[in-house]
Amino acid sequence: MEKIIEAKNLTKIYGKKSNKFTALKDIDLSIYKGESVAIVGKSGSGKSTLMHLLALLDKPTKGTVYIDGNDASKLKNRDLNKLRNERFGFVFQQFFMNSNDTVLENVLLPLKIAKKGRKERNRLAKDALKVVDLEAKEENKAINLSGGQKQRVCIARAVVNDPQIIFADEPTGNLDSATGDKITDLLFDLNKNKGVTLIIVTHDEDLAKLCGRIIRVSDGQIISDQTVRKDSHQKASERLEKEAARVKKANREK
Amino acid sequence: MKTSDLIKQSNHNLFRNKARTILTILAIFIGSFAICTTTAIQTGVNSFIDSQVASFGGEGFIQAYGKTETDTSQAIQDMQIGRPKKYNDGNTNEMGQPAITEEQIEQFRNIPGIIKDTVLVGRFGTVTYVQSTKNNERFTTQLNQMTTKTVHYDMVAGTNIDNNTDEYQVLLPNDLWVESLGYGSSEEAIGQKLDFVWSDPVTAELKHFPATIVGVQAPSVLNSAAVLINTPLNDALYAENVKYLPATEKGKVFTVAAEYDYEKYSADEIKKAISDIGLEGMTVADIIGQIKGFFDAITTIFTAFGFIALIAASIGIVNTLLMSVQERTREIGLMKTFGMSKIKIFFSFALEATLLGFWGAIAGLTVSFLLCTGVDNVAHTSDGFLKAFPTMHLAEFSPAVFIPVVLTIMAIAFIAGVLPATKASKKNPIDALRYE
Ligand SMILES: Nc1ncnc2c1ncn2[C@@H]1O[C@H](COP(=O)(O)OP(=O)(O)OP(=O)(O)O)[C@@H](O)[C@H]1O
Ligand SMILES: [Mg+2]
Numbered sequence: 001m002e003k004i005i006e007a008k009n010l011t012k013i014y015g016k017k018s019n020k021f022t023a024l025k026d027i028d029l030s031i032y033k034g035e036s037v038a039i040v041g042k043s044g045s046g047k048s049t050l051m052h053l054l055a056l057l058d059k060p061t062k063g064t065v066y067i068d069g070n071d072a073s074k075l076k077n078r079d080l081n082k083l084r085n086e087r088f089g090f091v092f093q094q095f096f097m098n099s100n101d102t103v104l105e106n107v108l109l110p111l112k113i114a115k116k117g118r119k120e121r122n123r124l125a126k127d128a129l130k131v132v133d134l135e136a137k138e139e140n141k142a143i144n145l146s147g148g149q150k151q152r153v154c155i156a157r158a159v160v161n162d163p164q165i166i167f168a169d170e171p172t173g174n175l176d177s178a179t180g181d182k183i184t185d186l187l188f189d190l191n192k193n194k195g196v197t198l199i200i201v202t203h204d205e206d207l208a209k210l211c212g213r214i215i216r217v218s219d220g221q222i223i224s225d226q227t228v229r230k231d232s233h234q235k236a237s238e239r240l241e242k243e244a245a246r247v248k249k250a251n252r253e254k
Numbered sequence: 255m256k257t258s259d260l261i262k263q264s265n266h267n268l269f270r271n272k273a274r275t276i277l278t279i280l281a282i283f284i285g286s287f288a289i290c291t292t293t294a295i296q297t298g299v300n301s302f303i304d305s306q307v308a309s310f311g312g313e314g315f316i317q318a319y320g321k322t323e324t325d326t327s328q329a330i331q332d333m334q335i336g337r338p339k340k341y342n343d344g345n346t347n348e349m350g351q352p353a354i355t356e357e358q359i360e361q362f363r364n365i366p367g368i369i370k371d372t373v374l375v376g377r378f379g380t381v382t383y384v385q386s387t388k389n390n391e392r393f394t395t396q397l398n399q400m401t402t403k404t405v406h407y408d409m410v411a412g413t414n415i416d417n418n419t420d421e422y423q424v425l426l427p428n429d430l431w432v433e434s435l436g437y438g439s440s441e442e443a444i445g446q447k448l449d450f451v452w453s454d455p456v457t458a459e460l461k462h463f464p465a466t467i468v469g470v471q472a473p474s475v476l477n478s479a480a481v482l483i484n485t486p487l488n489d490a491l492y493a494e495n496v497k498y499l500p501a502t503e504k505g506k507v508f509t510v511a512a513e514y515d516y517e518k519y520s521a522d523e524i525k526k527a528i529s530d531i532g533l534e535g536m537t538v539a540d541i542i543g544q545i546k547g548f549f550d551a552i553t554t555i556f557t558a559f560g561f562i563a564l565i566a567a568s569i570g571i572v573n574t575l576l577m578s579v580q581e582r583t584r585e586i587g588l589m590k591t592f593g594m595s596k597i598k599i600f601f602s603f604a605l606e607a608t609l610l611g612f613w614g615a616i617a618g619l620t621v622s623f624l625l626c627t628g629v630d631n632v633a634h635t636s637d638g639f640l641k642a643f644p645t646m647h648l649a650e651f652s653p654a655v656f657i658p659v660v661l662t663i664m665a666i667a668f669i670a671g672v673l674p675a676t677k678a679s680k681k682n683p684i685d686a687l688r689y690e
Contacts, residue, residue, distance in 0.1 A: 057682075057683045057684040057687075058682060058683075058685075078595070081593040081595050084590075084592060085592055085593025085594075086593070092687070097588075098585050100270065109589075110592040112255055113255050113592050115255065161592075
């Protein structure tokens with residue numbers, strides 16, 4: 001299988017001198033094309049830090065991240081921007097939205113940066129909002145949304161540019177189980193049918209178990225990296241379908 | 255991001271923090287207003303002078319004086335502070351210019367390029383009074399002479415005087431003269447006689463020189479209110495004026511004037527030739543230059559004040575943008591996360607600054623325009639201060655002037671915006687996103 005991201009000796013130290021804090025220590029990791037990877041661990045263990053480094057949103061103190069086999073620190077700015085704009089999708093733990101802009105404006109930001117025309121970007125952004133059940137809120141200001149709604153806007157924004165890799169930090173953290181399942185469905189559907197590589201940070205074991213691979217992080221180090229066997233993976237998707245059916249039924253009964 | 259989107263976004267961002275934006279625009283507005291107003295007044299005055307000059311003609315007119323020891327501005331200053339002047343046997347005038355000799359007049363006449371039959375020698379006739387043949391009113395006045403080949407006054411009625419005729423002719427300086435002499439209109443005055451009267455200082459006999467009114471001038475900054483007479487009339491009056499003077503005093507001349515062939519000779523060539531015979535030449539352009547120089551000096555000072563106001567405004571722009579960058583660091587983080595280039599982020603802020611400059615400049619220009627137009631209208635009402643000059647506009651707003659002004663202000667704003675923009679574009683995405 002094709003390596004899409006590779007990390008070697010990744011170390012991240014925050015702060016200076018007496019405030020020094022080592023958030024990641026010598027991490028080695030390879031992620032392959034089309035994988036779905038869960039990064040799990042206790043709060044403060046360094047999951048988000050790792051994800052940010054892999055997504056090239058931050059620079060490691062030591063070590064190297066390779067994208068398609070190329071040293072990311074040596075990428076030209078143009079290529080880096082193209083990568084972020086066209087191939088990556090991000091869902092941040094803290095959402096990060098332009099709170100005074102409308103929901104639609106927020107979702108279409110990546111498309112605007114990609115120089116898509118007004119009509120096209122509006123259409124694509126509306127489609128993405130429909131998938132997360134928020135088409136009714138497109139003209140609302142982002143600041144006026146509930147936590148779960150904000151999270152769904154961020155997911156819409158992460159998928160709107162049809163990315164090859166989605167980095168999602170706690171994508172279901174603020175959602176009730178039914179809405180959460182819906183989002184999970186969306187992500188795994190992209191993974192299965194479009195070959196999108198998923199890197200999901202979560203402390204929800206159920207969500208982690210749906211992934212093909214679970215990386216456990218503790219105190220800035222990887223303590224286990226297990227590939228879920230094919231059959232259990234199969235089982236997981238069966239369970240997912242069952243779960244979906246249950247949700248539908250529950251909704252109908254309401 | 256597309257350029258059009260970039261511009262829209264920057265403009266939109268400006269109106270996020272309205273109070274701050276408006277204060278900054280106000281600061282720029284003051285600078286812009288000051289500069290626009292002064293340059294418009296400068297243009298207005300200059301174009302008025304230009305139009306006056308164009309109607310005056312005089313491309314080939316040149317005047318010559320005796321060369322002074324002290325420079326002219328020193329002489330004017332001395333005159334103003336009242337410094338007593340040395341007596342020089344009557345051989346210098348009140349400007350300190352020495353008398354021109356007969357030999358020099360002859361040399362002047364023979365300078366290649368000088369048109370001989372236009373030469374006017376500065377022996378100026380005077381009158382005791384002039385009397386209307388219509389209502390018999392008497393007036394005192396100074397008399398002027400002028401060459402007539404290229405010099406043509408802006409006329410309300412009639413024609414220019416003719417120096418090469420035997421008839422005595424006169425040109426009235428304005429409508430007030432027409433009225434005072436008892437005529438209903440300028441047209442009515444044309445062809446009528448104005449009597450020039452000289453009272454002989456010895457016999458007290460009144461000598462009459464009736465002259466034909468050939469034309470009436472439009473008011474202009476270039477003619478004094480003196481009536482303009484032709485050479486024959488002047489010479490006749492002068493002969494009477496100096497009748498009793500000893501021969502040595504009769505011919506004292508301090509200025510000569512003529513027209514030269516300006517198509518073949520440059521002003522500098524003629525001035526050089528005049529300088530060679532010990533005189534100093536001055537063309538119409540030089541005279542105009544002095545008038546313009548005076549206005550330019552004043553408006554330049556105002557423009558300088560405008561620029562000082564603008565510099566203060568640019569500090570305001572830097573401040574606004576620095577705060578705006580801080581406020582929007584997260585937004586910058588998002589833009590970087592989704593692959594917006596540093597250059598574009600830089601431009602979005604620089605553009606914001608330029609737009610601030612643009613709106614401030616436009617506001618200053620608009621208010622300046624409205625105010626100047628208003629004042630100009632008031633000035634031209636029946637008791638306004640410009641009523642005598644209907645063709646003069648206080649300020650003129652030509653695109654050739656205000657476009658550079660607006661662009662300059664935008665450029666200053668752009669430069670002022672570069673600093674915060676550079677700072678904004680250098681952030682690491684996640685650092686920018688985490689910024690509180
Ligand atoms: N900018 C920073 N400066 C200093 N310390 C930081 C910074 N960002 C993270 N840390 C520290 O690094 C450690 C790892 O943080 P990280 O956000 O990666 O944890 P996490 O595993 O995502 O936790 P959670 O599940 O709560 O989101 C934490 O102890 C945190 O305090
Ligand atoms: Mg985290």
